[in-house]
Amino acid sequence: MTSNTTQVQRPACRRTWVALVAAAMLLPAWAAAAQPLFSDSEIRTILSHGPWPARVPADPSNRVSGKLDAIEFGTRLFFDQRLSGRGTLACANCHVPERNWTDNLRRSAGMAEMHRNTPTLMNLAASRWYGWDGAADSLWSQSLRPILDARELAATPRHVAQLVRNDADLSCRYRKTFGAPPSPADDEAVLVNVGKALAAFQETLSSGPTPFDDFRDALAKGTAPAATSYSEAAQRGLKIFVGKGGCTNCHAGPNFTSGEFFSTGLSRHAPGGKPDPGRPEGIRKLLQSRFNLLGPYNDDATGASAAPVRQLAFAKSLPGEFKVPSLRNLFLTSPYGRDGNVDSIAEVVRHYAQLDPIRLHAKDGLPAKPLNLDANEQSDLVVFLESLSTFTNPWRPEEGGHCD
Numbered sequence: 001m002t003s004n005t006t007q008v009q010r011p012a013c014r015r016t017w018v019a020l021v022a023a024a025m026l027l028p029a030w031a032a033a034a035q036p037l038f039s040d041s042e043i044r045t046i047l048s049h050g051p052w053p054a055r056v057p058a059d060p061s062n063r064v065s066g067k068l069d070a071i072e073f074g075t076r077l078f079f080d081q082r083l084s085g086r087g088t089l090a091c092a093n094c095h096v097p098e099r100n101w102t103d104n105l106r107r108s109a110g111m112a113e114m115h116r117n118t119p120t121l122m123n124l125a126a127s128r129w130y131g132w133d134g135a136a137d138s139l140w141s142q143s144l145r146p147i148l149d150a151r152e153l154a155a156t157p158r159h160v161a162q163l164v165r166n167d168a169d170l171s172c173r174y175r176k177t178f179g180a181p182p183s184p185a186d187d188e189a190v191l192v193n194v195g196k197a198l199a200a201f202q203e204t205l206s207s208g209p210t211p212f213d214d215f216r217d218a219l220a221k222g223t224a225p226a227a228t229s230y231s232e233a234a235q236r237g238l239k240i241f242v243g244k245g246g247c248t249n250c251h252a253g254p255n256f257t258s259g260e261f262f263s264t265g266l267s268r269h270a271p272g273g274k275p276d277p278g279r280p281e282g283i284r285k286l287l288q289s290r291f292n293l294l295g296p297y298n299d300d301a302t303g304a305s306a307a308p309v310r311q312l313a314f315a316k317s318l319p320g321e322f323k324v325p326s327l328r329n330l331f332l333t334s335p336y337g338r339d340g341n342v343d344s345i346a347e348v349v350r351h352y353a354q355l356d357p358i359r360l361h362a363k364d365g366l367p368a369k370p371l372n373l374d375a376n377e378q379s380d381l382v383v384f385l386e387s388l389s390t391f392t393n394p395w396r397p398e399e400g401g402h403c404d
Helices: 016-022 040-047 068-079 139-149 157-166 169-179 187-202 212-221 232-242 279-288 304-314 343-352 375-386
Strands: none
Touching: 040 212, 040 343, 068 157, 068 169, 068 343, 139 187, 157 169, 157 187, 169 187, 212 232, 279 304, 343 375
């Protein structure tokens, strides 16, 4: 059976230089005069952080990406506690819609407490790597990890496959999504398809436009932003962000993240008394996974989506490097840091105010030159970061009903 398709809005997560090249455009003649706070190059950088939300093609590694039947199937699976080994936990226990799809705990807790903070599911589509250490290279393979982890949902491929086979509604939705009933013999194939349906649902979770987006779009259109719509403090903080602060080295593009990995010293929690290895361990796990894009479950016949994974064998990474999170809806996702040990945005800003943004991304041996942002500059930067959040949740639970 062929499923209907819908176009899914996704954030474009790209490296800094890609975002800047994509945003290269003629500046409105009035912009520099109407906004003397910003230089022409700063305005170009501001424009590179939009438009929002960005649209990108469906995930080629997931044949049901963007399909309405898959989204509906994935939505039901996401909230179904029977997916867990004991039938007591669902994905939504840690990724709560009303909490911006996180849990606001220091560290996530399923069957046991984890050693990392629960990341939001907002704006994940089109990322290259998933998880704090990037141990997954697709959203569907990342969706499988908590299902199988003994500390989280603690399920097995057999448990998941039997649930889908034996429940009439789930079995019907599986058939509508994938064009055939769940295999009676291949538990792993059914499990992977569950992950792909979950990914199709998560791809739809995109945050709405923010005060910053309104300001940025006015610049792009060549119309003077209303004087009262974006505070002077937010604009001063934006200038620090795109200039002196060097923040766009990590937080680039419309989704305010390069999607790559850095060690910033923000997180210090050592699970079990041992430092969290971060990216090097993530690469090891990814290359050993049967569910990576080099494996048998990648639906991309061209193989292009697996190219970054092939390059990992030559990648240089250091212990303590973790993925740069998006700054969108930042005010809704406290506490902060990979280990959740930072309670407020002000604390995060104070930490980075004493770092050198160039030294942070350079090889060892270079002298450190701290930013030394004063209290007023830190306050302005916090006001700007607040303008990247919207306090409306566009997602609504779907109507009930059974599969026909």
